[in-house]
Amino acid sequence: KLGDAKNANFPVDDRNAVYHLGVAKGELSSRILTVGDSERALKLKKELLEDVEEEKAHRGFVIHTGKYKGVRVSIVSIGMGTPMMDFLVREGRYVVDGPMAIIRYGTCGSIKDVEVGSLAVAESSILVRRNPDFWHCENNKDHSKCSPYDISKPVQADKELVGLLKNEFESSFKDRKTVVGINASADSFYSSQGRIDPEFDDNNEQLIDTIIEKYDNKVNTLEMETFQLYHLATRSKQPIKAAAATIILANRITQAFLDNNTKVKLEIEGGRACLEALIKINLN
Ligand code: URA
Known part of the structure; x- marks a missing residue:
């Protein structure tokens, strides 16, 4: 349990542990593999890490630090969404x-x-945001001026880390496709990813087509975290090399969804490929 927080601007406790991740200086590696699911993080730790340090779990974050092939790494599960990625990057920094x-x-x-069960590496990411003003504007004139979803410009990943990830995925998954291209991070799994929900007024029937057209059919994937990672990594004053890979779980065009057994297999094999890239990247 953390102690009382000090400093409202950037809260830390008596040990200087950060407020959400719950770690102090020295308790997190400079090489981080982050996943959404704490079960996935636990499996990766058990399967792939040696010399494991004390687990840290706080406010939805779980941190496993240990050695992969003799190099100290941290595997951190963060749950979902851009705010959780924001905590990881800022407090990790x-x-x-x-x-x-x-x-x-x-x-x-x-x-x-x-096909579902293929892998994707994100060279860059855009952000897709629901614009609440579209629904809550004062009069119809305003309404016609704004669109229900904003689609940002792309932010680039670290080129060297993307290259390493691509090589590791292509050599680990010879029988599967690895696609490399643009990712879109959305602020909802539902409305801003173009899922139709009859219970809500979402105005998103055209959204997937709009995303496809805006970036010439180069957007491969939709998820909820990568944009924030790339945006903050490129805005950090000290270097942060960032890249992201994903298992394609759902195909939104064919409506196919990956079976759980394959997903579990890809979690471990892909996690290993990510750790290989993570220990090869030069941080000097
Ligand atoms: N994660 C997402 O954010 N969207 C999907 O469709 C599948 C996983």
Whole structure:
């Protein structure tokens, strides 16, 4: 349990542990593999890490630090969404000295003609945000001026880390496709990913087509975290090399959904590929 927080601007406790991740300086590696699911993080730790340090679990974050092939790494589960990625990158930055590398390995939906169970590496990411003003504007004139969803410009991943990830995925998954391209992070699994929900007024029937057209059919994947990782990594004053890979769980065009056994297998094999890339990236 953390002690009382000090400093409302950037809360830390008596040990100088950050408020949400619950770790102090030295308790997180500069090489981080982040996943959404705490079960996935636990499996990866058991399967792949040695010399494991004390587990830290606080406010939905679980941190396993240990060695992969002799290199100290942290596997961190963060749950879902851009705010959780924001906590990881900002608070992680605070407790680590010097350059960092962060790889996200998650699941996603695809809006391309690609089979579920394929893998994707995100060279860049855009953000898709629901614009509440569209529904809550004062009069119809305003309403016609704004659109229900904003689609941002792309932010790039670290090129070297993307190259390493792509090589590791292509050599680990010879019988599966690895697609490399643009990812879209949305602020909802539902409305901003174009899922139709008859219970809500979402105005999103055209959204998937709009995303496809805006970026010339180069958007491969839809998920909820990568944009925030890339955006903050490129805005960090000290270097953070960031990249992301995903298992394609759902195909939004064909409506196919991956079976759980295959997903579990891909979690471990893909996690290993991510750790290989993570220990190869130069942080000097
Ligand atoms: N994660 C998402 O955010 N969307 C999907 O369709 C699948 C996984």
